[in-house]
Amino acid sequence: MDQPSSAWAGLVSDISGARNAVEPGLRHIALYFGNHSGSSASCLQSPSLLVTRLRMAKATRANLTPRKVTAPQKTIDTFVNPQQKRDYEIRFDCPEFTCLCPMTGQPDFATIRISYVPGKLCVELKSLKLYLWSFRDKGAFHEAVTNEILQDLVVATSPRFMRILAKFNVRGGIYTSVAVEHRAIGWVAPVAVTLP
Secondary structure, eight states: OOOOOHHHHHHHHHHHHHHTTTOHHHHHHHHHHHHOOGGGHHHHHOHHHHHHHHHHHHHHHHHTSOOOOOOOOSOOOEEEOTTTTSOOOEEEEEEEEEEEOTTTOOEEEEEEEEEEEOSSEEEOHHHHHHHHHTTTTOBOOHHHHHHHHHHHHHHHHOOSEEEEEEEEEEETTEEEEEEEEEEOTTOOOOOOOOOO
């Protein structure tokens, strides 16, 4: 084994020592490249190469860090409408919706467009994504799944108005679109303003 020069040893120490408290594995890598010859000989002559390899090792380890796994859910989370005195529209386009054909078991793909005027509550987006994901393995007719989504969102948020338009991809040479609406009792839509 070749011994690193004092200048090189100092660089290795500086690089690894600064990270030693939070990244002890990098110190081991730095010492390996600093003390071994052969395929690592170029590292002994190029401090920048060592730094690059240290960064690669750090990135690799970061990419392998376990992450919290999400899963489909049937609950829809909400948050308080920040402007309850005003009627305004919120729109979501969800182009990756999938469910299963109840007749064949093959996947159906659709874009779900949700438009609503919130009451006291608004839909939280991550829970909406996980809710829509819950239909992926469920067999449902287009009409049934669109009405089910509307009903669940209305129960969760009690909106003043909500419309869902489900535009399904072609099946058997036919495109299907299903539109359903909910309007709260007593709610009157504001007059539309047309600008010149």
